[in-house]
Amino acid sequence: MKLTIVYDNEIYEKNVGLKSDWGFSCLIETKDETILFDTGAKGKILLNNMKILGIDPCIINKIVISHEHWDHNGGLKTLGPIVGDVELYRLGKKQPSENMNLTTVEKPQEITKEIYTTGKLRGTPVNEQSLVLKGENGWYVLAGCSHPGVETIFDAAKQYGDIIGLIGGLHGFDDFSILEGLEVVCPAHCTKHKKKIYELFPKISVECGIGKIIEI
Numbered sequence: 001m002k003l004t005i006v007y008d009n010e011i012y013e014k015n016v017g018l019k020s021d022w023g024f025s026c027l028i029e030t031k032d033e034t035i036l037f038d039t040g041a042k043g044k045i046l047l048n049n050m051k052i053l054g055i056d057p058c059i060i061n062k063i064v065i066s067h068e069h070w071d072h073n074g075g076l077k078t079l080g081p082i083v084g085d086v087e088l089y090r091l092g093k094k095q096p097s098e099n100m101n102l103t104t105v106e107k108p109q110e111i112t113k114e115i116y117t118t119g120k121l122r123g124t125p126v127n128e129q130s131l132v133l134k135g136e137n138g139w140y141v142l143a144g145c146s147h148p149g150v151e152t153i154f155d156a157a158k159q160y161g162d163i164i165g166l167i168g169g170l171h172g173f174d175d176f177s178i179l180e181g182l183e184v185v186c187p188a189h190c191t192k193h194k195k196k197i198y199e200l201f202p203k204i205s206v207e208c209g210i211g212k213i214i215e216i
């Protein structure tokens with residue numbers, strides 16, 4: 001499974017025209033499906049970054065929105081006419097034009113054979129879902145902002161198997177001991193203590209940013 005960061009606060013692949021912005025989006029390519037996890041804040045920037053990374057948005061067949069914050073769902077409006085009637089998994093019901101083929105997520109459920117959602121988890125200030133991805137060697141969590149807290153997300157994700165990796169926004173996260181035993185941590189987007197994570201876990205830390213590709 002191949003993950004490509006297409007929207008982030010930072011750029012990984014420098015000097016090629018990628019634009020950073022506050023927000024997050026990650027493209028997930030499996031053997032037979034392409035899922036976009038979050039859409040960043042601005043559709044224009046999302047499309048610019050995809051173009052430069054050689055990604056045709058028409059290949060997206062499912063979209064998952066982690067939570068209803070503008071920096072995660074903002075790109076949907078622009079994406080709508082391009083991707084058409086794809087499956088959209090989100091926690092809330094928004095304007096019909098953004099709703100595509102809507103599934104309102106409550107409980108943990110399958111997105112594809114290798115990708116599952118934790119279901120709606122209670123968070124402050126908003127509820128959120130994270131994805132649980134089946135990699136070659138174990139399970140990975142892909143999170144938007146981690147508003148429910150990493151511990152809560154991991155507790156929900158563990159129902160699928162042992163978690164060996166964490167990728168995504170880790171907002172106010174500072175309970176670093178939770179990361180012990182992981183094989184990969186890739187703090188992105190709104191992670192407040194990125195440097196601290198790199199310092200504490202140099203062997204497993206992976207630098208994020210737009211253009212970063214992670215094969216799991």
Ligand SMILES: [Zn+2]
Nearest residue numbers: 069071145190
């Ligand atoms: Zn965010």
Ligand SMILES: [Zn+2]
Nearest residue numbers: 067069145147
């Ligand atoms: Zn958020």
